[in-house]
Amino acid sequence: MIMKIIIVTLLSLLSYAYAAKLLGIFPHSANSHYTLGEKLMKGFAKAGHDVTIITPYPTKNKPKNVVWKDVFIEGLEQQHREIFKKTNLFEDSKRPSWKRMISYQQIMIHWVNVTLYHPEVRALMNSTNIKFDAVIMEQFFNDAHKYFAHHFHCPLILLSSLGPMPWISNIVGNPSPPSYIGHFFKNGDFSHENFFSRFWNLFDYISDDLVDRFYFKPLQNQILQKAFPGAPSIKEIEKLTAFVFLNSHPSLIEAVPLVPNVVEIGGYHIDPPEQLPKDIQEFLDNAQDGVVYFSMGSNLKSRDMSMERRQMFANVFGKLKEKVLWKFEDEHVAGMPDNVLTKSWLPQKDILAHPNVKLFITHSGFLSTIEAVYNGVPVLAIPVFADQFTNAKNAVRGGYGLKLHFNDENFTETLSALLEELLDNPKYKKNAERNSQIFHNRPLKPMENAVYWLEFVLRTNGAQHLKVAGAQLPLYKYLLLDVLGCILAATVIVICLMRAAFKKIFLFCNGSKKEKVN
Known part of the structure; x- marks a missing residue:
């Protein structure tokens, strides 16, 4: 036993002696995006590496005995919330795809600029004694941030929070055939067997590429040149991209081809369940007929729904024999049935792990979808914007969920029918458990996989041998x-x-x- 302790200690010291210095760039203050960045960097810190993170939040619960530094951008989280208040997300799906793409980019430009000019960030970049072995950042309408890798002369590692998106595939030469891979904006309606579906899918790919090539990339280059005159073009900086982590897994999406320097690590943000607050624990434990958990995520707010839509939900929930736990931003909501408990905040991952949870009503955000699959919980998907439609389609395809359009003309009747089907038909629970088994059946846990490939990139000086030639080919040659x-x-x-x-x-x-x- 003593010898084992000595060996573990020596290995830990050895790992620390060769600790890499990592810069994480995760200033996006939307909860789902920031959670992924913070969790990834905490995993690398626990593996013995020194972490500096550009963040909109002061880091809580830092891992013990690690080297960790926050570059805190104060006020960015509040600014993000103010910008999103002006956007009616419940109406987003009614707009053409190219308009949505441009509007998303315009929203993100703000925090791209704030990051590049922030005094704490500038101090970090102007320091002559600070070196980094790798820059790690999320690829999400923030191409100008790739300049950090050029500035510190180190490899660039990208994280795609939404899986194999076109803007990731184009950087590393990953094939994305429009013949069978639905575009991000297909709203989950893509079918590779339908000619017109493939036709419009190709149209979305082309329009996305044109917007990126002639609007977004020039705009990001303009932002970068203004912040750092004489900087290389973003296309040139992207050649530093050594590796890509995808927050996805075949249990969540349809299988797609991946080049050698792209790896799926979906689910790495999920920790083992913790003790629930006493009132929620008792509510779940005492639910003899089970519990329906309802949350529309962090960006969509139940309180922003029309009173009519809220009442429709309440009327249907009141007829269920199951209890309903509803994440509602107002702590005390009048007119709720006796079987419904509303809370302004709920520990979602821990709730989904409770055995009495029979169904998850969700907006179908990707993190919520991953957490449902992780715990083997069936879902009723009510997608509203962005990737949620595709996630909902994948839940239906996987047999563990059904989809309801938020603007369904017969909302009450459809909601009642879908809830009855999902709660009474055991096939959805069976399929959810099957998908959960597939999710967990991996040679390494997601975070272990991420740490392995990070250290592989560091050991091989940027893993140049994993890059495919297609990444550097112009489109006409590709x-x-x-x-x-x-x-x-x-x-x-x-x-x-x-x-x-x-x-x-x-x-x-x-x-x-x-x-x-x-």
Whole structure:
């Protein structure tokens, strides 16, 4: 036993002696995005690495015995909330995809700029004695932040919070065939078997690429050049991208091709369940017929629903034999049925782990979807904006959920019917448990996998050997448009020559016949 302790201690000291210095850039204050960044950096810190993180929140519950420094951007979280108050997310899905793309980018530009100019960030960059071995950041409408990797002369590691999105695939040359991979904006309606679905999917890919190429990238370059005159272009800086972590897994999305320097680590943010607050624990424990848990996430607020829609939910919930636990931003909500408990904040991961939770009514945000699959809980998905529609479709495809449109014309009747089906038909629970088994059936836990590949990148000086050539090819070469154009031109030339030859032969033959007749 003593020898084992000595060996573990020596290994820990060895790991610490070779600790890498990591810079995490996660100023996005939306709870779901920041949670992923903070959890990833905490995992790396626990593995023995020194962490500096650019953050909109002072870090709570820092891992013990680690080197951790906050570069705190004060006020950014409140500014984010003020911006989102001006956006009606419940109406978002009614807009064309290109308008949504542009509006998302415009919202994000604010925190991109605030980060680049913040005094604490500038002090970090101007320090002559600070070095980093890798820069780690989320890829989410913030390309100008990639400059940090260039500034500190180190590899860039990207995190995609939404899985294999086009803006990630384009950077590393990851194939995303529109023939069978639905675009982010397809609202979960894509079918690779339907011609028109594939047609409009291709249209979304093309429009997304055009917006990125001719609007977003120039805008980000402009922001970067203004903040750091003489900086390389973002396209040039992106060559420093060594590795990509995807917050996804085949139990959550349809399987897609991945190049060697892209790895899925979906679920790494989930910790073992903790003790619930006493009132919630008793509410769940005493629910003999089970509990329906209802939350629309952190950006969507139940209190922002119309009174009519809220009352529809309450009327349907009141007819259930199950209890309902509803995340509602106002602590005391009048007119709720006796079987409904509302709370302004709820520890979602811990609630979903309780055995009495029979169903999760969710907006279908990706973290909520992951947590439902992790715990084997069926879902009723009510998507509202962004990736939520695709996540809802994947729940239906996986057999562990059903989907309800928030603006359904017969909302009350449809909600009642779907709840009855999900609560009474055991196949949804069975499929949820099957998906959960697939989720957990991995050679390494998600965070262990992330740590392994981080250290692999560091050991191999940026893992250059894992990069595919397609990442650096211009689009016309990647799609072989030059080759196809050459083949087409050659074919046209051959056809023209053959036509001319046949015309001459025809004229020659006609001339010979006329001579014979004469």
